[in-house]
Amino acid sequence: MIVEPLHLSRCSINTATLGHREPIGVTIDRIAKAGFGGLAPWRHEVEAAGVSKIARQIRALELKVSGYCRSTYFPAPTREARLANIQSNVRALNDAAELGAECFVMVVGGLPEGNRDLPAARTQVQDGIGALLEAARKLGVRLAIEPLHPMYAGERSVINTLDQANALARELDPHNDGFLGIAVDVYHCWWDARLDALLSSTGKDNRIYAYHVSDWLVPTTDLLLDRGMMGDGVIDLQGFRQRVEHAGYAGMVEVEIFSRDNWWKRPPDEVLQTCAARLQSVC
Amino acid sequence: MIVEPLHLSRCSINTATLGHREPIGVTIDRIAKAGFGGLAPWRHEVEAAGVSKIARQIRALELKVSGYCRSTYFPAPTREARLANIQSNVRALNDAAELGAECFVMVVGGLPEGNRDLPAARTQVQDGIGALLEAARKLGVRLAIEPLHPMYAGERSVINTLDQANALARELDPHNDGFLGIAVDVYHCWWDARLDALLSSTGKDNRIYAYHVSDWLVPTTDLLLDRGMMGDGVIDLQGFRQRVEHAGYAGMVEVEIFSRDNWWKRPPDEVLQTCAARLQSVC
Numbered sequence: 001m002i003v004e005p006l007h008l009s010r011c012s013i014n015t016a017t018l019g020h021r022e023p024i025g026v027t028i029d030r031i032a033k034a035g036f037g038g039l040a041p042w043r044h045e046v047e048a049a050g051v052s053k054i055a056r057q058i059r060a061l062e063l064k065v066s067g068y069c070r071s072t073y074f075p076a077p078t079r080e081a082r083l084a085n086i087q088s089n090v091r092a093l094n095d096a097a098e099l100g101a102e103c104f105v106m107v108v109g110g111l112p113e114g115n116r117d118l119p120a121a122r123t124q125v126q127d128g129i130g131a132l133l134e135a136a137r138k139l140g141v142r143l144a145i146e147p148l149h150p151m152y153a154g155e156r157s158v159i160n161t162l163d164q165a166n167a168l169a170r171e172l173d174p175h176n177d178g179f180l181g182i183a184v185d186v187y188h189c190w191w192d193a194r195l196d197a198l199l200s201s202t203g204k205d206n207r208i209y210a211y212h213v214s215d216w217l218v219p220t221t222d223l224l225l226d227r228g229m230m231g232d233g234v235i236d237l238q239g240f241r242q243r244v245e246h247a248g249y250a251g252m253v254e255v256e257i258f259s260r261d262n263w264w265k266r267p268p269d270e271v272l273q274t275c276a277a278r279l280q281s282v283c
Numbered sequence: 284m285i286v287e288p289l290h291l292s293r294c295s296i297n298t299a300t301l302g303h304r305e306p307i308g309v310t311i312d313r314i315a316k317a318g319f320g321g322l323a324p325w326r327h328e329v330e331a332a333g334v335s336k337i338a339r340q341i342r343a344l345e346l347k348v349s350g351y352c353r354s355t356y357f358p359a360p361t362r363e364a365r366l367a368n369i370q371s372n373v374r375a376l377n378d379a380a381e382l383g384a385e386c387f388v389m390v391v392g393g394l395p396e397g398n399r400d401l402p403a404a405r406t407q408v409q410d411g412i413g414a415l416l417e418a419a420r421k422l423g424v425r426l427a428i429e430p431l432h433p434m435y436a437g438e439r440s441v442i443n444t445l446d447q448a449n450a451l452a453r454e455l456d457p458h459n460d461g462f463l464g465i466a467v468d469v470y471h472c473w474w475d476a477r478l479d480a481l482l483s484s485t486g487k488d489n490r491i492y493a494y495h496v497s498d499w500l501v502p503t504t505d506l507l508l509d510r511g512m513m514g515d516g517v518i519d520l521q522g523f524r525q526r527v528e529h530a531g532y533a534g535m536v537e538v539e540i541f542s543r544d545n546w547w548k549r550p551p552d553e554v555l556q557t558c559a560a561r562l563q564s565v566c
Contacts, residue, residue, distance in 0.1 A: 153473075154501040155502065216437055234394055236401070
């Protein structure tokens with residue numbers, strides 16, 4: 001298997017990888033200094049610092065924004081609450097536009113509290129994304145549906161496979177006018193036996209807007225906060241990137257690691273150096 | 284939605300639900316006394332007590348064996364080790380026959396240590412089940428492939444969806460001669476957006492050999508040992524049973540709960556009484 005080595009200019013750091021321990025401005029400087037070509041910031045930190053200020057800093061450092069994290073969850077018990085969620089997402093789209101983000105990352109939400117109706121929650125997600133799509137077109141921001149691992153179906157996302165995300169994108173945007181696609185995260189999709197067919201199908205449609213890497217640790221001690229550094233787990237990362245690129249993706253490779261007890265305890269520059277080394281050796 | 288209430292005679296207790304804290308003989312007596320129609324014992328406890336003795340006890344109490352747990356994992360680094368795994372499974376099949384088990388539950392195994400090649404591990408599983416099928420036919424024991432939740436793809440099972448299990452069963456046994464089917468466990472499959480189609484397809488083929496219940500807790504604090512009691516989580520259990528029965532399944536409903544910090548700490552009879560109550564109210 002031959003995959004082209006990754007140049008850091010094609011690599012991006014999702015700021016969650018550093019554990020949100022420092023002001024976003026400091027984090028952005030560290031990422032630029034370490035030689036990465038881009039970053040993916042989170043809404044709460046950008047809003048706290050002021051979007052215009054952060055956008056200026058990112059432009060001055062000539063960084064790309066591989067994605068803006070992330071949507072407010074769509075499902076909710078009442079129509080009013082669902083409309084409020086959509087409005088929240090429209091506000092975030094404005095900021096994503098100002099940041100020049102490659103896409104707005106859509107983590108769609110799980111079952112509303114006390115509810116067991118997965119099909120209904122999925123319909124609410126579809127309606128919510130449908131309602132957001134017009135604003136996305138107007139603002140020129142691409143929406144990237146990120147399927148989350150099935151272990152998050154209860155509380156974080158009722159979209160759990162590339163298959164579902166593909167079907168949703170095609171249903172809402174059958175002509176693929178360029179504003180509704182998929183964010184592919186290896187952590188969520190690596191186990192899928194239909195991966196080849198699904199990636200190839202998403203890619204032919206030119207709907208892969210983002211590609212995220214980390215690793216699946218064995219054992220995994222926490223459902224949310226125990227992701228591994230690339231190379232420390234069991235995912236065939238080079239094979240995965242080969243498939244994503246074969247499917248037509250030529251964008252950034254973004255590192256997104258939630259690791260409460262390991263990487264979030266290490267000095268930020270050590271984390272960035274390790275990411276850089278692993279991106280260039282095992283990804 | 285109308286589902287027939289469950290009579291306990293149709294209900295079975297997987298002995299893991301009681302945490303394997305007492306000798307299997309004591310556990311069997313408790314299960315019978317609580318009014319359940321069957322049980323699913325584990326290999327290590329049956330072998331420790333002696334299979335003939337346990338088989339006599341089960342017959343005397345007129346209990347059914349809804350499944351025998353479980354296969355030795357198939358994937359291994361060497362051909363020799365893979366053959367040894369198959370031989371181990373043949374020995375278990377003899378015991379399953381003596382116990383009169385409805386099926387031998389096949390948890391197929393994850394990636395061999397230090398290996399990241401999922402497709403290769405899946406091929407090893409297919410080869411292993413194929414090699415076991417002839418022995419199963421001769422002994423009259425049905426093999427039930429149990430797809431495990433995708434979060435177990437690294438270490439426990441590279442078969443992670445009903446879709447995969449169906450495809451495997453059809454590939455190895457295209458004429459469906461009655462010895463290769465599927466064990467459906469709500470915990471592993473509840474999130475699947477294709478559930479309706481997949482269950483209905485498995486059922487039409489008459490390949491559902493077992494149906495296991497528990498619940499998905501929000502939050503879930505451990506990937507393996509934090510399953511919920513039916514009704515305490517987010518799975519639509521009545522809707523699930525309705526689909527399984529609509530697909531043609533008329534066998535037992537087996538409770539299988541791994542719960543280190545909750546149910547495994549409670550008195551066994553309290554656990555059994557709770558199972559009985561929940562089976563008859565929310566399942």
